[in-house]
């Protein structure tokens with residue numbers, strides 16, 4: 001791991017509605033490049049809201065979110081779209097695979113929105129198809145499935161395809177929002193180990209949101225959102 005800063009948040013405030021208590025008030029959070037962060041917190045504590053702020057989907061009321069030295073809150077919508085496409089990979093809880101595309105096409109998709117990710121994928125494997133195949137192979141998807149519709153895959157297989165899609169073109173930063181919630185414990189651990197392998201090879205940093213405390217020891221850093229969020233409990237009266 002190196003010491004370059006991947007993410008620096010300062011004095012971040014966000015509320016869903018005016019004149020209502022804030023959902024998030026985070027004085028400071030810094031994540032270094034290469035870190036693998038386990039982000040936890042009770043249901044409704046604001047984990048997805050924070051990810052939405054980091055990815056630029058939600059707009060902060062005030063404060064600073066710097067990723068790789070770029071201040072997200074100052075970028076135009078177009079510049080933010082570009083930044084996201086180039087530097088961020090996502091794995092969602094529902095995977096969001098496109099049913100009318102093949103596995104290879106689903107995995108290659110981010111390279112159609114980012115020239116830099118396309119260039120990296122081509123440099124690694126010569127073609128997008130080959131790089132998609134390489135990642136799917138590393139994530140233990142049998143070759144026989146590559147041309148099947150994604151709707152015929154098991155949940156665990158869909159999840160690994162979603163991971164390959166997030167990893168293609170080696171973005172700096174991978175965000176995974178409860179990607180293992182529909183798997184059993186063994187499958188969760190083996191998925192995370194495959195994911196870590198790819199992240200290590202490509203020096204990709206990871207923020208992984210989960211409710212499952214048994215996964216926590218696998219990660220190099222743990223963040224409890226309630227401990228860094230001054231607005232914690234404002235919605236449900238805990239504080």
Ligand SMILES: Nc1ncnc2c1ncn2[C@@H]1O[C@H](COP(=O)(O)OP(=O)(O)OP(=O)(O)O)[C@@H](O)[C@H]1O
Nearest residue numbers: 016017023041042043044045046047048049050235
């Ligand atoms: N689109 C929205 N509009 C208004 N309020 C919202 C919206 N999304 C979330 N909230 C509120 O913001 C708070 C934080 O929600 P969020 O989804 O970020 O929590 P979470 O920690 O990700 O929860 P979970 O673990 O259950 O997924 C909750 O009180 C929720 O009701």
